Amino acid sequence: MRNRSTIWLSIGVLALLHGAVLTAHFVAPYDFAAQDRDLPYAPPTRLHFIDARGRSHLRPFVYRSVEQPEGSGHYVEDSSRAYVVQFLVSSRSGGRRLFGVDEPASIFLLGTDAYGRDQFSRLVYGGRISLMAGLLAAALTLSLGLLAGASAGYCGGWLDGIIMRGAELFLALPWLYLLFAIRAFLPLHISPAQAFFLLISVIGLVGWARPARLVRGLVLSAKERTYVLAARSFGASGFYLLRRHILPQTLGVMLTQAAILVPQFILAEVTLSFLGLGVGEPVPSWGNMLATLQQYSVLASYWWMFLPGLALVPVFWIYHKLADSLHEETL
Amino acid sequence: MRYVVTRLIHSAALLVGVSMLTFIFLRLAPGDFFTDLRLNPQVSAQTVADLRAQAGLDQPLPVTYVRWLKSVARGDLGLSLAYNARVAPLLWDRARNTLLLAGTAMLLAWLIAIVAGLSSAARPHGIADRLIGGGTSLLLGVPELVLALGLLALAARTGRFPTGGMVSLGFAKLNLTGKLKDVVLHAALPVAALVLGALPVLVRHVRASVLEVLQAPFIQAARAHGIPRRRVLFGYALPAAANPLASLFGLSVAALLSGSLLVEVVMGWPGMGPLLLEAILARDLYVVIGAVMFSAAFLVGGNLVADALLYTVDPRIRAR
Amino acid sequence: MTNDKGLRTKNRGLALILPLLLAATSSAQVEPRPQPVTATEEDLVTAGEVGRYGGGLVVAERTEPKTLNPVVSVDSTSREVIGRMTADLIHINRQTLKTEPALARSWSVSRDGRSYTLKLRRGLRFSDGHPLDADDVVFTFRAYLDEKVNSPQRDLLMVGGAPILVTKLDADTVRFDLAQPYAAAERLFDGLAILPRHLLERAYREGKLGDTWGLSTAPAEIAGLGPFRLKGYVPGQRLVLERNPYYWKLDRRGDRLPYLDEITFLFVASEDAQVMRFESGETDMVSRLSSDNFSVLERQRKERGYRLEDLGPGLEYNFLFFNQNDLGAKDLPQVAAKQAWFRDRRFRQAVSAAVDRAAIVRLVYHGRGAALWSPVTPGNRLWMDDELPHPSRSLDHARELLRSAGFTWKGDGALLDARGQAVEFTIVTSAGNTERNEMATLIENDLSQLGMTVHIVPIEFRALLDRLFRSYDYEACVLGLVSGDADPNPEMNVWLSSGGTHVWHVGESKPATPWEAEIDRLMKQQLTMLSYPRRKRLYDRVQALIAEQEPIVSLASPDILVGAKEGLGNFRAAVLDPYTLWNAEELFWESGGSGSTGGR
DSSP states (O other): HHHHHHHHHHHHHHHHHHHHEEEHHHHSSTTTTOOOTTTTTTOOOEEEOOOTTOOOOEEEEEEEEEETTTSSSSSSEEEEEEEEEEEEOOOSSSSSSEEEETTTTOTTTTOOOOOBBBOOOHHHHHHHHHHHHHHHHHHHHHHHHHHHHHHHHHHHHHHHHHHHHHHHHHHHHHHHHHHHHHHSSSSOOOOOOOOHHHHHHHHHHHHHHHHHHHHHHHHHHHHHHHHHHHHHHOOOOHHHHIIIIHHHHHHHHHHHHHHHHHHHHHHHHHHHTTOOOOOOTTSOOOHHHHHHGSSSSHHHHGGGGGGHHHHHHHHHHHHHHHHHHHHHTTT | OOOHHHHHHHHHHHHHHHHHHHHHHOOOOOOOTTGGGGTTTOOOOHHHHHHHHHHHTTHHHHHHHHHHHHHHTTSSEEEETTTTTEHHHHHHHHHHHHHHHHHHHHHHHHHHHHHHHHHHHHSSSHHHHHHHHHHHHHHHHHHHHHHHHHHHHHHHHOSOOOOSSSOOOOOOOOOOOHHHHHHHHHHHHHHHHHHHHHHHHHHHHHHHHHHHTTHHHHHHHHHHHHHHHHHHHIIHHHHHHHHHHHHHHHHHHHHHHHHHHHHHHHTTOOOOHHHHHHHHHHHHHHHHHHHHHHHHHHHHHHHHHHHHHHHHOOOHHOOO | OSSOOOOOOOOOHHHHHHHHHHHHHHOOOOOOOOOEEEEEEHHHHOSOOOOOOEEEEEEESSOOOOOTTTTTTTTTTHHHHHHOOOOOOOOTTTTTTEEEESSSEEEEEETOEEEEEEEEOOOOTTTSSSSOHHHHHHHHHHHHHTTTTTTTGGGGEEETTTEEEEEETTTEEEEEOOOSOTTTTGGGGGTTOOOHHHHHHHHHHHOOOGSOOTTTOOGGGGGOOSEEEEEETTTTTTEEEEEEOOOOOOOSSSSBSSSSEEEEEEEEEEHHHHHHHTTTOOOSOSOOOOOOHHHHHHHHHHHHTTEEEEEOOEEEEEEEEEEEEEEEOOHHHHHHHHHHTOOOOOHHHHHHHHHHHHHIIISSTTTTTEEEESSSSSTOOTTOOSOOOOOOOOOHHHHHHHHHOOOETTTSSSOOTTSSSSOEEEEETTOOHHHHHHHHHHHHHHHTTTTTTTEEEHHHHHHHHHHHIIIISSSSSEEEEOSSSSSSSGGGHHHHHOOTOOSSSTSSSSSSSSSHHHHHHHHHHHOOOHHHHHHHHHHHHHHHHHHHHOEEEEEEEEEEEEEEEEETTTTTOSSSTTTTTTTGGEEETTTTTOOOOOOO
C-alpha cells in the first residue's frame, strides 16, 4: 500500500514539474533570450518583507540593482524605491506571466548570466529540453531495446548472435568522444527544434544495448514457461505468444528501466550540452547552462551559476524513488 | 575449455569491430590533422596539401586500415602526427596513470560498497540503512561532472589539494615516502570523484543481492543453528551473493573507465582521457585508434575477468 | 629506468654516490656560474637592468609541445620552447616592434633592395660547444627551403614566387638574394632558428630531418644558440631547460646571460588550470589571461604576492564574415540563395551598424579590450590608421541601409528581402572558444532587433575550418586571427583575392569585385616598396576600403593580460608573441624574491 502511494506521489510531482516547464511562457518571469546588458552576472535578487523604515509588509518587494562603481561587476541595491512583486502580470509580448515586477527593477530569483539573462527563467525554459529529452530518448531506447531484445530472445539462432554481438560493440565504444567528432558532421541548416530531436535520437540510439540484453534474458526465460509451451502446442503463432504471454512479463522490468533510464538520459543531455554538443544558444538547457562552469572564473566567483546542477538532484531523486517502488511493486 | 576459447574468439572479433568502427568515424569527421594550418596566412594551401600527402592522409580508408594493422603487428601502433613519436610508448605512459587512478577507485569503491551494502542489508530500514540509502540517493542525483567540478573548486578554494597533475615540481628530489605522499595527495580528489560517482549503484546492488540471499532458506537454517549474525553475513550470505556481484564487476569496470576519462579531463590527471580528447580534436589518427582500442581491450578484459571471477566464486557454475 | 632523460638517476649505484657528491659541493648548481667577461664587438650587450644569477622559472603551458625541431614545428607551445633554445640572425624586439641585430652583427642592403649581406658575430658557439660559422647558416636555409622536407616556414622564404638564394661569402658572411625587392625583408629572419650542421646534416642527407629532435630526444643530441638548452622531459608532465653556458649575450656589467639557472614548462590541461597553478604559487608567470581570470586574480593579488599587467590591445582581431565563395560546383542551394544578401554591401554595412561593439568589450572582455572597426588593432601602433571613422551603433542607420537595399519588414518585425524571403541564417563559431561564442550570442541579439533570425552553431574547430576552406558549407562565421607581426606583409594571404586565407572568398582566380581588385593592387605595391611612410599610406587606403566594404565586420580585440610573481626582475611583457618569455635571458630573481626552484 505504501509502495503504491509512493508511486502515485512520485508520478504526481513529476507531472507537476513537467507541467511547469511546458508552460514556461507563463511560469517564467522573462523570456529566455532577453538580455539586460547592464546587469551581467548579477546575484539573485533579494526579496524583502521589511522596508527601510522598519515596517513589515505581507507582500514581498524588491529594490533595483545598480552596478556600483561602474564596470566593476559589483552590485548594490537602490533602496530609494520599492517595487512590489506582482502576480499574474501581463507580459510585454502579450499573454500573462505568473509573477513579475515593474520596470526598471527586475526580479532575478537565481541571478543572471554573462548577458544579463534571468537564470530562473532559463532554468524553467531549459527544463523543456533537459526533462523532455530524457523522456523521449528513454522512450526511443526502450522501444528499440524491446524490439531487438524480443527478436533476439524469441528467434534465437543467428539473429540472436548478431544482435548480441552488436550490443556488445555498442557498449564497448567510448561514445562521448566519438560523438565529438560526429557532431560536426551533421548539417547546419537545422532549427533548434530539429537540433533537439536530432540530439534525442542520438542519445536514444546509442543506449539500446543494455535494455535489449535485459529483454532478451526475460524473453528467454519466459519462452520456456509451461503456459507458453502449452499455448505453442495449441498452434499459437510467434506474434501471438510474444504479444499475449511473453511481453507482458517484461512490463514491470520495462517500467523500472524507464524510471532508471530517464535520469540517465537527462544526464546524457546535460553532459553533451556541457561539452557543447547539445542545443545551441540562445536556447537554454540545463546542460549548456552548466557549461559556463567550465570556466574557472565563473566557478570561483558566481555561485548562483551552480544552481541548475542542483536542480537535477531532486528530479533524479524522485525518479529513483519511482524506480525503486516500481521494482518492488512488480517483483 | 571450449567455452574459454569461444569467449576469446568473440572478444577478438569485438576488438576488430571496434577498430573498424573507430576508423570509419574518424574518417567521417570533417578535417584532418593539418586542417588548422590552413588558417595560418603564412602557410600556403599547397604546403598543407603536401604535408597531408606526406603523412599519407589522402589514402583511401582500407589502405590506412591495413597500414594500422601492420603497425599493430610491429608493436609500435603507428606514428603520432602531433607528437612525432611512436604511439605505443605514448599510450603506455598515459595508460599507466589511468590504470592507477581507475584501479584505486575500483578497489576503494568495491570495499566501501560491500561494507555499506552489508550493513544496509543486515538491518533493513534500520538507521544505517536509512542513512546509507539517503546518501546514495543524493549521490545518484549529482552528475559525475558536477561532482568533479565541485571537488576542483574545493581544491582551488582551500589550497590543501593540488589542482591538477600527478606529481609536484620537485618530485624527483623527494625520497620514497615523500614520493608516495605526493602521488596520493594528487590522486586523492580524482579518486574521490570516481568513487563517489560509482558508489551509489554498487551499494544498491550489493544491498539488493544480499537482501535477496538473506531470504533464502539456508540462511534461516544457519540462523536457527545459532550462528552469529556477522558470520552469517560474511561467511554465508556474501559468498552466495557473489554471483550477481561478479556480473556487476564487469559492468562497473566499463562505467569506471568511461567515468575516469571524464574526471581526468576535468581534474587534470595526466591519463588517457586528456590524451584521447586532444587526439580527437587534433585528428591524430593513430593515437585515437590506439586509445580507443586500449579502452575496448580493458573493457573486454574486465568482462573476461568477471566471468573468471564468476567461475571461481560460484561453485554452481563450476559444477555445470 | 624511465624515459625521463637526465632528471632521474639511472641505476642504484649512482643513487648512492650522488647524495655524497651533492653534499660535498657547496651549492646545488647545474653548471658553474659564468665568469664576467669584457664585452667585445662580437658580443651583444643588452639594455636591461643588471640582475643576479640563480633561481629557476616555472611556467605552465596549456598544451604540450609537439616537437623540438624548429624546421617542422607549427604550434605555439613548441615554438615557445624552441624559441628559448635557439636564436635567429635578425630579431624583432617585441617591445619596439623594430628589428635589431641578433646572430648577425650587422647587415647591408643593396641599392635595389634585392640583396642582403649579413655579417655573423665571430667566435660564437652552439650550446654543446661546437663553433658557429656561415656553413651552418647556409645549411639551415637549405633545410627550410627544401621541398622534400616540407617545412611550414618555407612559404615565408618565397619572395616573388621564388625561394631566397643563400650564398656563403666567407666564414662569417652570408648573402641573401631575393627575386624582387621585398619591404622589410629583414623581418623575415625573425624566428628562423639557425640549426647545427654538425648534428643535423646526416639526418638531412638521409631525408629524415623532419623526424629528428622529437620530444624524447636526448639533450646531448640537441644544440642551439638560444639562452637555454634542453635538460630533460617527462611526458605529459614537464619539460626542463637549463642555462646555455655558451650564450652570446652579456649584460651591461659584462656578465654572461642568462641569469636563470633553469626554466620549467609544466603541462596543464587548460587555461583555467594555468590560472589555478599561478594563483597557488606553483608557477611564476602567466601569459594571455582571459579577462575573467584576470579579474579573479586581481582580487587576490595583495595576499598572494604577484603583479598583474594590462598591456592594452594586442594584435588579435575578431570578426564576423559572410560566405561569398563561388558555390557553383557545390550542392548548397540554401547557402547560395542567401548569398544574394551576403554579397550586398549595404546588408553587410547594416549588420556592422547594428552590432553593439561597446557591449562586446564590456561583457565579453569585461572592459579589457578595444572595439574594432578595422582589422588593424590599436596595439599595432606602427600601422593602424588613426583617421578611420568609428561610427557608433545605430539601429536606425542599419534600417535605412536595409531599406535602400530593398528589404522590408513584416507586421511582427521579421525582416524580408526583396523577394519576400525571411532573413534567417546561421553563424558558426569554434566550440572551444568561449569569447567568440559570447560575441556571437550578443550579435544574435543585436540582429534580432533588426528582424533577422540568427542561429548560432558552435562546432569543433577542425570541422569549422573544413567548412570554411573545403566544403564552403556555412553561411556566416565569427572568427579571430592573430597577426604574427605588426608588418602587413605576413597577412598578404588574407587580403589578396587569390590568397589561401581570404576567408570570405577563398582563393579567387580573379578578383570578384572592383574594390578587391583595388586592394590587390595596393597590397602588391606596398610589398615591394621599401619606404615605410609610403607603405603606410597605401596600407591606410586598404584599411579604409575594408572598413567601407565590410567583407569582414571587425568586432573587438582583447587586451594582453599577463602576470608574474613579485620579485621577478626585467619582466617587460609585450603585445607580440611570446608575450612574457621574449626576453627570458634577461629575467632574474631580485634578492628576497621567491623563485620556484622545484619542490614546494
